[in-house]
Amino acid sequence: MHGWVWLPCPREALARESCLTGRGRYARLCMNYLALATDYDGTLARDGHVDEATLESLGRLKSSGRKVLLVTGRELPELKGVCPQYGAFDAIVAENGGVLYWPAEDKEEVLGEAPPAEFLQQIQERGVSPYSVGRVVFATWRPHEFAVLEILQQLGLGHQIIFNKRAVMVLPSGISKASGLGRALDALRIPAGQVVGVGDAENDHAFLEICGVAAAVSNGLAGLRQRCDLVTEGDHGDGVRELIERLLADDLQSLGVRRPRQMLHSGASEAR
Numbered sequence: 001m002h003g004w005v006w007l008p009c010p011r012e013a014l015a016r017e018s019c020l021t022g023r024g025r026y027a028r029l030c031m032n033y034l035a036l037a038t039d040y041d042g043t044l045a046r047d048g049h050v051d052e053a054t055l056e057s058l059g060r061l062k063s064s065g066r067k068v069l070l071v072t073g074r075e076l077p078e079l080k081g082v083c084p085q086y087g088a089f090d091a092i093v094a095e096n097g098g099v100l101y102w103p104a105e106d107k108e109e110v111l112g113e114a115p116p117a118e119f120l121q122q123i124q125e126r127g128v129s130p131y132s133v134g135r136v137v138f139a140t141w142r143p144h145e146f147a148v149l150e151i152l153q154q155l156g157l158g159h160q161i162i163f164n165k166r167a168v169m170v171l172p173s174g175i176s177k178a179s180g181l182g183r184a185l186d187a188l189r190i191p192a193g194q195v196v197g198v199g200d201a202e203n204d205h206a207f208l209e210i211c212g213v214a215a216a217v218s219n220g221l222a223g224l225r226q227r228c229d230l231v232t233e234g235d236h237g238d239g240v241r242e243l244i245e246r247l248l249a250d251d252l253q254s255l256g257v258r259r260p261r262q263m264l265h266s267g268a269s270e271a272r
Helices: 012-021 052-063 076-083 119-124 146-156 177-186 200-211 222-226 236-250 261-271
Strands: 035-038 067-071 091-094 099-102 107-110 138-141 160-166 167-171 193-200 211-217
Touching: 035 177, 052 067, 052 236, 067 107, 067 193, 076 091, 091 146, 091 177, 099 177, 119 138, 119 146, 146 160, 146 167, 160 200, 177 193, 177 200, 193 200, 193 236, 200 211, 200 222
Parallel strands: 035 067, 035 193, 067 091, 193 211
Antiparallel strands: 091 099, 099 107, 138 167, 160 167
16 A cells, blocks of 8 residues: 555554654654665766765655665775765665675675676787776776677677666676665565665666666656656756655655556557
8 A cells, every 4th residue: 555554553643743754663664665775876976976965865864764775886895985975875786786785784795706707808808998897797988898799799608788878887697786676675674666766877777667666867868767757856966865855755655656667667568
């Protein structure tokens, strides 16, 4: 059921106040959306950094009883370097789903295999540069996708190429932001349908598709904005703060009852 759920108890007024303020043991039961999953670059961050106002909004959201998850293509050491406040997140999905990190425990889970040695050898021989290698992800920049594809085909590897605007990532089959987020949500015991996701680029499609509500910041790519439930008026962190304010104000009741996103898109495909 969507909408506020008032508990049938003698202290209904207290339960109502707890729902609206995010305080007390009733709050979690009253919320439809229990977590925010946000992309980093181009969404939460501008030019690689998150401003103080956006960090403050994330803190307010956590104080309401909700979880905040970061879902990024960045490698973890790089992310920690540009975002020293990474401890503000309950979980971090890094390397586009290849790594799951729990800041409170300083615990890292590797969710896929490392790039094959023969692949990296061919990358060097073909002069692909610059590039980086994470625990799972291989990353470079356009226009090197053509050389990368030829190498993958030549070696007969089942890896996939994923784009993030100018960035080009190579990951094992089945690894995506959606798979990494799903692993984090399973551990937190939060259904994906009770998550609000927000992003800006091609590689965000996967995790937004599994969220109960998908949002795009106004600077997001047109193809992503068209498939989202809402598009913020603000860009980057301003847009995320706008989304958080709507969550805190009415738990996104203004969007009405949501159907599973897969059902919405399959219905649209059949209509075409």
